[in-house]
Amino acid sequence: MENTAIEKQDLYYPMMSEIVKVETLTNLEKRFEIALPDNQILGHLPGQFVEVSIFGYGEAPISICSSPTKMPNFDLTVRNAGKLTDKMHSMKEGSKIGIRGPYGNGFDVTKFEGKDILFVCGGIGLAPLKSLIDYTIAKRQKYGRIIILYGTKNPSEILFKEDIKMWQGSKEIEFHMTVDKPDEYWKGNTGVITTLIPPIDLDISNTIATVVGPPIMYKFVIMSLKGKRMPDENIYLSLERRMKCGVGKCGHCQINDTYVCQDGPVFHYPHAKQLEEAI
Amino acid sequence: MYYDSNTGLNKMKRYYFDQPTTDKFVEFLMTQAEVIAPQKKGDASYSYEVVTSGKDIVYDYPRTIQPLKKYFLPPRETLLSFDSKNNEFKKTDIALNNRIFFAIHSYEMQGIKRLDYSFTQGNPEFNYLQRRENSIFIGISFNPDKWHFTKSVGISIEEVERFSLYFEPVDNGFLVFEVDDTGKELISKFGNGLSLDASMDFEVREKEFKTKIKYHYNRLPQVFEHVYNSKVWSDIAQKCVGCGTCNLLCPTCYCFDVRDEVELEISKGKRERFWDGCMLNEFAEVAGGENFREKLSSRTRHRLHRKFKYITDHSGELHCVGCGRCTKYCPANISIVEIINNLIEEYSDHQKEQII
Amino acid sequence: MSKPKVAFFDFTSCEGCQLNKLNLENDLLSILELVDIVEFREAMDDKADEYDIAFIEGSISTPTCVERIHDIRRRTKILVALGACAVNGGINAMKNLYPADWVKEEVYGEDKYLFPSIPVQPVSALVKVDYEIRGCPMSTPEFLHVLKSLVLGRKPESFDYAVCVECKLKENECVLDKGMFCLGPISRAGCDAICPSNGQYCTGCRGLVSNINENGAVDMLKQHGFSEKEALNRMRLYCANDIEN
Structure with missing residues (x-):
């Protein structure tokens, strides 16, 4: 560019x-x-x-x-x-x-071409994933299915309501969401985000899963994905740490030997799995 | 006669400086550049300071409190000054003075070498590199005390890498070795008009280290492959109070924090950085409150892995130089060598079990 | 933006922190450019009903204190506990370690009935404290930092690491190594290690670092030749409410 x-x-x-x-x-x-x-x-x-x-x-x-x-x-x-x-x-x-x-390291969008993409977004985790969601929508013909799973703690925390409305109305996008603690007006799914994973029918070998959410979420989402026999190589995560300098110097964001601001925040799961402090 | 074959001291041109000549040499150095050398600090400590009188230099110091890194990565440094009313900021000017660092120990020089690696890897850092410019280092031998263990991490007392000259104390003076061209130039400039004693018989006896790591340093990264879940980490955490002294005084630690401070005219202020350390409570805490290394055991583990594995895997060198500061200055008397020897013991027990 | 209205109140304390503020001399005029000081017993008499920032000096040790602190909390947007007494009870809290009757007798003798007194508590035990300025006395640079931060509308820096950090940044010779007692390894920084920098030891006047290894700290002091009793007693000097056993 x-x-x-x-x-x-x-x-x-x-x-x-x-x-x-x-x-x-x-x-x-x-x-x-x-x-x-x-x-x-x-x-x-x-x-x-x-x-x-x-x-x-x-x-x-x-x-x-x-x-x-x-x-x-x-x-x-x-x-x-x-x-x-x-x-x-x-x-x-x-x-x-x-x-x-x-x-930092972003998503390798060319590597995802031709694949179905599953987005698993917990809470504010939708924000970093939205850059990839919008990108794949903008280049829609290059990608297979776009499946977005979104979970928040309660309905008041739902982000990007306009976009969600668009995603819900689009035939090109499969969108499912859930809230953990519904209020009286909530009519959708309730429960944590992992409850959305089992019902989805996935072509596992041709699906890339991208996962972003609060620290506690990763373990359980990965367990669900593994439950669907998704191979490690198809999973990508974005991890949050204290990325203070952004240039691999100040040390605050280290996960074991890795600077999240350099090698992350997006990690290929086979790599993240090797890092004891990651998940 | 003993010399580590790597250092090659015996092949170098050398001179004998008696003490008056040495004093004159320091005066000469001070005409060439700012001279920084070990001086007394407090009752029984030492510190690298700018020399104003050659008499202040302590030649037989064991180690200084802060390592030499303070001249390249200052404990506190202004990154920029700002005026938020006009949305303007000014970079800090870093002066390019010639500096001569005099009477430096080998492990200290090796510490700077490790920092050079860390600050040129990935994104080279201007501030550090600018300060590193125009620096000349003159080494000196030392007598290992009970905290030094440089040899155990592969650094001999006579390691002259990156020095320009090297001083070896002998009766009533020093043998001065010409290590590189800069050193040669200094000697020839200084010696102009003087008749310097070149060459003479000399003998340097090998100095014994009281503190030793049980394994050869080549094997340490391998040990660290296997001790991540060791009990040693939680044992240390019983004694450790998390004060961070070991991080702050380590010659190869370089983590930092950045804070903004405004003046009483609150639109004006500075962005400053400070030494920080992975042993401190809030080091790995994020804005949301999650602390990713809350336990002291995981913090010590991280610190030691940074010295013996994480960076080593990339740089090929141990990032502990054996100065002994983390141990000497630890208020809880935690010894890094003891930690490593305990890890080695556990590792070797484990290996034996596997063979059986 | 109009200048924030700032008030200072004193509770049970030596009022040394307030005097420390008056030592700001050179900066006082600039401070008055930033804020309006509406209530400050040591300096002036005016009173205002509502405040933007209330600085509270001293601990809570009488029933009247309890009433006053609730009243101030109602009238201020931001409440800052200022100095060791307000933040964690300070030296005053040592009395909590002894039977209340004995303490009253010892201090007031036969007049003890004229002075109702309750166990010493930090301000945070009764009302919400927004920010803390620790220390005995508080450090003036830190006070200025908090004041400037609040005027900017930002959270002031707080330091939850040991005084050792600041000592090492200044390359001080370690006072423990000199054979002196020191609580620097476990006490909160923010004072720029002022005591060890001036030949004194750290008394822990800013309280202990959170998440400390208390047993390790006692062992550490024992290794330097101090008894467990002395170690704990000295930790209690400013942290009577925080040290258990």
Whole structure:
């Protein structure tokens, strides 16, 4: 890609970028559309992240939730969980923030071509997977079935309601969701995300599973997938750690000998399985 | 006469400096660049400091508190200063001064070599590399005390790699070895007009290390292949209080934290980085609150694997240089050599069982 | 944005933390640019009904304290416990280790009935504390950090690691190695290791690091020649409510 951002940066110096759109998704999450300076294109792969920087508040790793096919801007879905994200939630369109990245290992989209893709998204895990979902939808003819499983704790935490409506209405996409703790208006499935896996009919040898969710979720989702005899090589995970510098130096995100900010956050399951501290 | 064949000291051109000549040499060095050398700190400690008077240099120091890394990766460093009102920031200027690091031990130099690896791997880091420019190192021999175990990790006292000159104490002075061209140049500049004693008979006796790892260092990565679930880690966790001293004073540790601080005029401030360590409580904690290495046993395990396996698998070198700081300065008297020897014992017992 | 209204209140304490703030001299005017100080007994008399930030100094040790702290909590948006007494009871909490009657007799003699007194509690035992500034006395740089952070609307940094870290960053000679007592390996940092940097030992005035290995800490101090009793007593100096056995 031309005019991509990464080659022009010093390791720790952000590009001063602009928030061009803010959208409230839930009580805790907002989506921000970001424009880099000089019409630069981020040039990311689905699954990669950036370091967001606000002077006086620090930096935080945020996964990119829009497809690389959306250009020139990109989207970040941010949960209000700390100093920086709290400040970011108070920012309006036109505000400036710093961006470093994109960083890390993303999904190898060419390797997935011709395959059915199963997305298993728990909670905020939908945000990093959405970049891949949107990408596969944008290049729909290159991929087989698109099956999205989405679980949240309760209905108020559901993200991207507009997109979900679109996915539910599309014949090209199979979408199933569940909530763990329904409220009085909830009419859909209830239970944890693993309850969605057994009923799905999968062509196991030709299906790629991508899994993102809270730390506790991976073990159980993998167990369910193994229950369907899905081979390890077909499973991809994205793991969250404290990716503070983003460039493989500060040490905070290490899982055993691996820097998540370099070799992750997207891991091929056969690799992740070798890392004792991973799952 | 003993020399480790690798160091090749016996092939090098050498001079005899008596103490007055050595003092003059230090004065000469100070005309060439900023000189940094071991000096006394507190009652019974030492520290690498900028030399203002040659008399302050301690030639027979056992080790300094902080390793030499403090000159390349400062304990606290401003990464950038910002003005949030105008959304502007300024990078920190890192001066490119010539610096001569004088009277440095072999393990210290090897520590810098390991850091060079870590900071050039993947994404080379400008700040570190800029500070590493224009540095000259002059080595000196040392007498191992009960904490040094450099030989057990493959670093001899006379390892001269990356030194320009090397000082070996002899009666009333030093033998000074020309290790590289920079060293040769220094000597010839200094010796101009002086008649330096070149060559002479010399004898250096092998120095005994009191602390030893039971296995040859080549076998240590192999031991670490098998001890991930060892009981040794939880045994250590009984004694360890998690203060982080071992991380902070380690010559090859380089993890850091970054924090923003504003001035009283709150739109202005600095982004600073500090040494950090994987032994500390919150090191692996994420914003959501999950701590991925909550237990002290898993933290010690991680620290030791970083020294003997994780980086070693890529760099081909142990990332422990045997300086003994983590042990000498541990308030709970935990010995890294003892940990390793316990792991070796468990490993060898296990191997024996397998044969039976 | 209008300036936040800031108030300071003192409970059971020596008021040393408040005096420490007045030592800010050079910065006081700049601070007044950032915030409006509406209640501060050591410095002025004005009173306001509502506050943006209330700094609480001192521990809770009387029934009146209990009433006042609830009242302040109702009237402030952010409540900051300031100094060891407010954060974890501090030195005052040592009295909890002795029978209440004996303590009253010892302190007030025959007037003991005039002074109702309850076991010493940190502010957080009664009301929600948003942020803490630890230490005896609190450190002025940290106070400034918290004040600036709150004006920025961000969570201040808190330090849940040992004083040893700051000591090593400053390359201090270890005071334990000098034969002195020291709680640095298990006490919370944030003070920039001020005591060991000035030839003193760490008394643990900022409380203990969370998740500590208490048995290991006692063993460590024993190895340096201090008895278990002395080790625990010294840990209790500022952490009477936190050390069990």
